[in-house]
Amino acid sequence: MADSFDVIIIGSGPGGYVTAIRASQLGLKTAIIEKEALGGVCLNWGCIPTKALLKTGEAYEQLSHLADYGIKVEKASFDFTGIIKRSRKVAAQLNAGVAFLMKKHKIEVVEGTAKLEKGSPAPKVVVALKAGGARTLTGKHVILATGARARTIPAVGLEPDGDRIWTYREAMAPKSAPKSLIVIGSGAIGIEFASFYRALGGEVTVIETLPRILPVEDEEVSTTARKAFEKRGMKFRVGAQVEKVEKPKTGGVRVTTSSGGKSETLEAEVAIVAVGIVGNVEDMGLEALGVKINRTHVVTDDHGGTGVPGLYAIGDVAGPPWLAHKASHEGVHCIEHIAGLAPSNLNAPIPGCTYSTPQIASVGITEAGAKEKGIAVKIGRFPFRVNGKAIASGETEGFVKTIFDEKTGALLGAHLIGGEVTEMIQGFALAMTLEATEAELIATVFPHPTMSEAMHEATLDAYGRVLHI
Known part of the structure; x- marks a missing residue:
């Protein structure tokens, strides 16, 4: 017999788990489905642990400027294993915190991979359970909060291998700190990792296809940021298209770019791919239900509705800006709309932050x-x-x-x-x-x-x- 809920949420990142809490507060029987770890990418492999790394980098880098404050420090060094361990500990703490919140609000957590099938008043959710077997959930409303993952470009060799070509995930917990790296993409993610590894002494070069770094920011900020980063020793190639990424037998990576008709080849130990994200929309049966998808993101209305009765989408899977706080805000709006309340303004100003130095x-x-x-x-x-x-x-x-x-x-x-x-x-x-x-x-x-x-x-x-x- 199928398990019945008022609301079923697929994905437990900042969009999903916050939505689940608000649903519970509104008296709705709620289930949340997660295939990996509670808290999603943000808490486990994104927003939070990266800030732990950046704080360490900032503290280490400040050691070289302590003389300006009248403080003398000699022979500063770092334990890279300890740095990564601290970051993972922070992630684990928050993961446990989300688990506590789910228990506190009596939200049922279902561990497994979800697939949608036709149903009424909302699609049925069939979960392939982590522990084995399957479970079918039915609900009045289903909310997709499946997030997104790093975009890759296999055609030019930008395919993560966990060794020499990394996405944000590999960049967060490598075995050792690379002495040189190339960061492809100068958005917030690319710049944050460039800032962290540069703080630890790595030789960092950032490649950006557009004419300036941090292209979504105001141009004055972008210009000032580049000067500040260059002062710290970071190098940039802007208006440069990546033509080919190779992994020589001798080790490292070789990145060939073109700019203004000229070709340049850069070499480093590691390349980090930070060229955007793609929504997690595959293998869930969305197309069969008639869900409209535009460039890997679910098309929604002003309340997160997909056009399929009882099915909604929020957060990264529903499009930009790809920010955790935007996902939480959309989720609260969506569930309040479902509950018949006058929800908060979906178009409220969304601040963006880059935690570089x-x-x-x-x-x-x-x-x-x-x-x-x-x-x-x-x-x-x-x-x-x-x-x-x-x-x-x-x-x-x-x-x-x-x-x-x-x-x-x-x-x-x-x-x-x-x-x-x-x-x-x-x-x-x-x-x-x-x-x-x-x-x-x-x-x-x-x-x-x-x-x-x-x-x-x-x-x-x-x-x-x-x-x-």
């Missing part, structure tokens, strides 16, 4: 994006080099940039680069969610001394009222 954070529209839309804007900028807390902390690199609608004063976007800006960006995201204008931001009191004062000054600068420049 220096850090990068943004929310809303870029200056170029505003121009493309024909929006007249007021732009404000404030550098950390004249911020008191930044000077005292020795973190004077970077700036805050604000973009306001010239007619209404609405905050349209904010773009930051510098120390701990990934913690500061939420202030601007909150302002945009509350539909704040420059008047509210100018009237807000920012504590002194803090780096957040640069947020205030960048707002003042947009209206010709900057105080400390």
Whole structure:
């Protein structure tokens, strides 16, 4: 006899498990299906353990600058096995935390691989159980939260082998730190791994097909970031197309690129593939149900609906931006809609963060994006080099940039680069969610001394009222 639930969620990443918790809070009998580890890629092989690695890299790199603070340290070294062990321990702790939350909220966890079949009022879910055998679940609603995986390009040799060609997964737990590596792709994932391995002394070259690194960021941030990374010893090839990736018999990798009609061959111990992601939509029976899929991502409506009765999709599998907090937000919206509530705004501003050194954070529209839309804007900028807390902390690199609608004063976007800006960006995201204008931001009191004062000054600068420049 089939097991019956109000809601069945496939995938337990930040989209799936948060949705399950909210469903339970709303009194819905809920099951969540996971084929690997609770928490999905984010908690086990993505967001969280990478930040553990980056924190270690940041701490190690700071040792060479301690003399600036009057501190002397000699013969600094690192234990790479210990670094990886700490990162995996952090992931394990959070994985256990999700398991606790599932138990606390009485959510049934089904370990196995799911496949959908026609059913009513929603598709049936047949699970090939990890422990063996199968189990059929029926529910009033089914939510896909299956996430995504790293994109590869087998045609040019970009096929991960776990040895010399890595995706983010292999890059997180190698046996040793490579002395040289080539990172293909300069989005957040590529730059974060480049930053980490460079901090440990690796020779790092980043290849980007587009004309600049971090192409989704505001161009001023992108330009400043490249200069900062180059100062740390990272090398870049922009506007370069990867033509061929080879694995010589002598070891390492050989990457051939073309740019402006010229060919160049780069060599390193390892290559990291960071050229985007593809949605996990295969082998679930989606096509047979009539689910529309566009470039490996499920097409959804404003509430996560797929067009198939009772079937929804959220998070990475439903398209960009591919961010954990976006997946959680979509999941909560989706389940509240299912429950008949007035859900939170699905189109709320979604901040993005890159945890490199220096850090990068943004929310809303870029200056170029505003121009493309024909929006007249007021732009404000404030550098950390004249911020008191930044000077005292020795973190004077970077700036805050604000973009306001010239007619209404609405905050349209904010773009930051510098120390701990990934913690500061939420202030601007909150302002945009509350539909704040420059008047509210100018009237807000920012504590002194803090780096957040640069947020205030960048707002003042947009209206010709900057105080400390």
